[in-house]
Amino acid sequence: MVLTAPSQQRAWRRGVAWHRVAEGVLAYALAFAAGQVIFLGWGGEQWRPLAHAYWQFLFVAWAGIRLGRAGTAGLLCLVAAQAGWGTLQRQGFFAQDLQASGGLGYGAYIVILSIVGMALASYLDVLRRQRSDVRIAAIAFECQEGLLITDARGVILRANRSFLAMSGYAAHEVLGRTPHFLRAARSAQQEASDGPPPWPARQRQEWHRRKSGERYPVWFTCTPAMDSRGVVTHHVLTLTDISDWRRQKAQRRQREQAHRAALVREVHHRIKNNLQGVTGLLQTLGQRHPVLRDPITEVTGQVQSIAVLHGLQGRSRTDQVRLCELVQEVAAGVGALWGVAIAVQLPEDAGAGGLSCRIQPADAVPLALIVHELLLNAVKHGGRQYQDVQVTLNAREEPQQACLVVSNPGQWPESSSDAQVGLELVATLMPRLGASLALEQAGERAVARLCLQAPVLLPGWTDAAPESSRLAHEGAAA
Numbered sequence: 001m002v003l004t005a006p007s008q009q010r011a012w013r014r015g016v017a018w019h020r021v022a023e024g025v026l027a028y029a030l031a032f033a034a035g036q037v038i039f040l041g042w043g044g045e046q047w048r049p050l051a052h053a054y055w056q057f058l059f060v061a062w063a064g065i066r067l068g069r070a071g072t073a074g075l076l077c078l079v080a081a082q083a084g085w086g087t088l089q090r091q092g093f094f095a096q097d098l099q100a101s102g103g104l105g106y107g108a109y110i111v112i113l114s115i116v117g118m119a120l121a122s123y124l125d126v127l128r129r130q131r132s133d134v135r136i137a138a139i140a141f142e143c144q145e146g147l148l149i150t151d152a153r154g155v156i157l158r159a160n161r162s163f164l165a166m167s168g169y170a171a172h173e174v175l176g177r178t179p180h181f182l183r184a185a186r187s188a189q190q191e192a193s194d195g196p197p198p199w200p201a202r203q204r205q206e207w208h209r210r211k212s213g214e215r216y217p218v219w220f221t222c223t224p225a226m227d228s229r230g231v232v233t234h235h236v237l238t239l240t241d242i243s244d245w246r247r248q249k250a251q252r253r254q255r256e257q258a259h260r261a262a263l264v265r266e267v268h269h270r271i272k273n274n275l276q277g278v279t280g281l282l283q284t285l286g287q288r289h290p291v292l293r294d295p296i297t298e299v300t301g302q303v304q305s306i307a308v309l310h311g312l313q314g315r316s317r318t319d320q321v322r323l324c325e326l327v328q329e330v331a332a333g334v335g336a337l338w339g340v341a342i343a344v345q346l347p348e349d350a351g352a353g354g355l356s357c358r359i360q361p362a363d364a365v366p367l368a369l370i371v372h373e374l375l376l377n378a379v380k381h382g383g384r385q386y387q388d389v390q391v392t393l394n395a396r397e398e399p400q401q402a403c404l405v406v407s408n409p410g411q412w413p414e415s416s417s418d419a420q421v422g423l424e425l426v427a428t429l430m431p432r433l434g435a436s437l438a439l440e441q442a443g444e445r446a447v448a449r450l451c452l453q454a455p456v457l458l459p460g461w462t463d464a465a466p467e468s469s470r471l472a473h474e475g476a477a478a
Helices: 005-040 044-050 055-066 068-088 097-101 104-141 161-167 188-193 243-288 290-315 323-338 361-386 424-429 465-477
Strands: 146-151 156-159 203-209 215-226 232-241 342-345 389-396 401-409 435-442 445-453
Touching (some): 005 068, 055 104, 068 097, 146 161, 161 232, 215 243, 243 290, 290 323, 323 361, 323 389, 323 401, 361 389, 361 401, 361 424
Antiparallel strands (some): 146 156, 146 232, 203 215, 215 232, 389 401, 435 445
C-alpha cells in the first residue's frame, strides 16, 4: 500500500506514541518489581543484599528523562505507595523506620526522590520546548524573505538562503561584514571601511546591488532584539525584493491611465455631439427668423467653437489640445457659417513648435471663444465684404511663445476704447497670465495680434507630426 505524505506522517506519529507507551509500561513494571523486592521483601534472603532504596532513583531518573512530568509523578506515587505499605507492614527497607524514627526516614526519602524526579522532568521539559522553539525559529528563518542577523555592532552573524539567492553572495562573503556594503549608492570611504554602525530600527525602501552589479529595490526593515534589561543585543534585518511589485504597480497605473483617457475621450466626444445638435437647432432657428439670423449665427459660432474644442480633445490621447489645430478648426467653422474663405497659414516646420505647442486644459475653452471672436470681428468688419480674412500662426522656441495674427481690410477706430467695441467678450475671457492682445493698423489692414506663452501654453515643444497625421486620418475617416 502506498501512503501519501499526510498518511505517512500520521503513521509515524502513531508509531512514536506506541513506542513511548511501551517504554513507559516497561519502566513502571521494572520499578514495581524493584519496589516489591526493596520495600516488601520479595525474593527472601537471597535478594536482601540488593534491596536498597537508592535503586529507585534509577527508575525515577528514567521517567524524568523519557516520560515527562506526568509519567514521573505517576511513578513517584507508585514508589510512595509501595514504600508506605512496606513501612506499615514492618517489611523491607523501612521495616524499622516507624519504631526507630517515627517514619521520618520514609518521609525524607519520598521528599528527596520527588524533588530529584520532578526537577529533572521539569528541566528536561523546558529544554524540549526550547529546542522545539529553536527548530521552529530555524524553519521560519528560512522563509521567502531575505533575513540577516547581526550583533549589536551591526556585524552579520547569519544569513538565510533566500537572502543569499536574492543577493547572489555566498555565506562566507557576507558573514563578518556590516549590511551597508549591499546598498547601491555608497561612497568609496564607506566601501573601504565596510560601512558605519547598523541602521536604526525603521522601515524604508532602498536600492541594493547584487553581486553581479545589478541594482534592485528592496523593502528594508530593521528590528532590534533586546535582553531582559532592555539592552540591544542583536538586529534582525528583513529584506524583500520588490522588483516584481514595482513592475506590477507601474503596469496597473498604466492600465488605469489608459482607462481614464478612454473615458475622458468618450465624454468629450459626447459633448461635441450634443453641441453639434445645438448648433443644428440654432441654424434652423436662424433660417426661420431671418431678422435674428446674424445674432443667432454669432451664438452658433461660439457653440461650434466649443464643440470643435471637445472634438479635438476627444481625438487626442490627452486633454491637451494643439493651438494650430484649434485655430484651423475654428477658422473653418467661422468661414462656413459666414460664407467667407479664411486663409490660415501655419508654420511648415513642426519641430519649430508651430504644430506642437499645446494649450493648458483649463484655458482651452476661453481660448477657443477668443479665437472665434477675433475671427468673427474680422469677418464682420471688412472680411465678409472683401472676402479677405487672413490668419497667421507664428511660434518661437526661445522664448516659447506663439502669436496668432488676424488681419482684414479696414481701419481700427482712432480711440483705443472704440477699437475694443465688439471685443468685450475677448477682454472678459483673456487669461490673466500668459496672454496679451494688441490691435494694430498695417496700412489698409486692421490687425489683431494675440500672443500666448506659459502658463497658457504648456512648456516644452514636442514633435507632433505623427500625431497630426493620425488626427488628420481620423478626421477624414469620420
